[in-house]
Amino acid sequence: MLKTPCIIINLKTYQQGYGKKGLELIKGLEKASAGHKGQVAVAAATVDIKYFSEKGSLPVFSQHIDPVGFGAFTGHVLPEAVKEAGAVGTLINHSERRLTIADIGAAVARCREVGLISCVCTNNVDTSAAVAALGPDFLAVEPPELIGGNISVSSARPEIISGSVERVRTINEKVKVLCGAGVKTGKDVAKAIELGSSGVLLASGVVTAKDVMAVMKDLLAGLE
Numbered sequence: 001m002l003k004t005p006c007i008i009i010n011l012k013t014y015q016q017g018y019g020k021k022g023l024e025l026i027k028g029l030e031k032a033s034a035g036h037k038g039q040v041a042v043a044a045a046t047v048d049i050k051y052f053s054e055k056g057s058l059p060v061f062s063q064h065i066d067p068v069g070f071g072a073f074t075g076h077v078l079p080e081a082v083k084e085a086g087a088v089g090t091l092i093n094h095s096e097r098r099l100t101i102a103d104i105g106a107a108v109a110r111c112r113e114v115g116l117i118s119c120v121c122t123n124n125v126d127t128s129a130a131v132a133a134l135g136p137d138f139l140a141v142e143p144p145e146l147i148g149g150n151i152s153v154s155s156a157r158p159e160i161i162s163g164s165v166e167r168v169r170t171i172n173e174k175v176k177v178l179c180g181a182g183v184k185t186g187k188d189v190a191k192a193i194e195l196g197s198s199g200v201l202l203a204s205g206v207v208t209a210k211d212v213m214a215v216m217k218d219l220l221a222g223l224e
Helices: 019-033 046-055 079-085 101-114 125-132 158-171 186-194 212-221
Strands: 006-010 039-044 060-062 089-092 117-122 138-141 176-180 199-202
Touching (some): 019 212, 046 079, 138 158
Parallel strands (some): 006 199, 089 117
């Protein structure tokens, strides 16, 4: 299980987050997080999982898996494959890669079978409650209208975080709630923790930052 509080950084397909540049970014994150409270992990493109997991020390998540097994599934992302490549977990149902509730449930079950940490993305309190019943390890609530913006969910829509935490705990207290969308500063992270979150999921605030070290240290200070 990923230690909490945690910060998961989704590298998406940003130019700064793949291949050699991606590894340089990860090395910077390693230095920035040394000695700080909490766990930092990255979600990488499938083709980079093996490279990043072998050359870096941060836990690596896949950005997606498909709820399939061995067989005739051309083009699908096989859970066993990302696990063998070095991934410790995976994002599921990100706003840029939506799945049906049935496929989310099947994907969570496949993660459980192969030993991957599952982190399901949701967009509101009701969806968070529905996903909690599926038993993922984490869920990350991200209002889509705030993703990539300059206003964090912990400031603009704090009730989504606190409401999701409350509802999830009544359904499955083992599921840990993260939050994302617009999170860019240590103040945003601290507010998220105050509202009951176990950490944050973010992307552009770190990956496209001009000074990744400074941004990361500020974010980590929010976990203290």
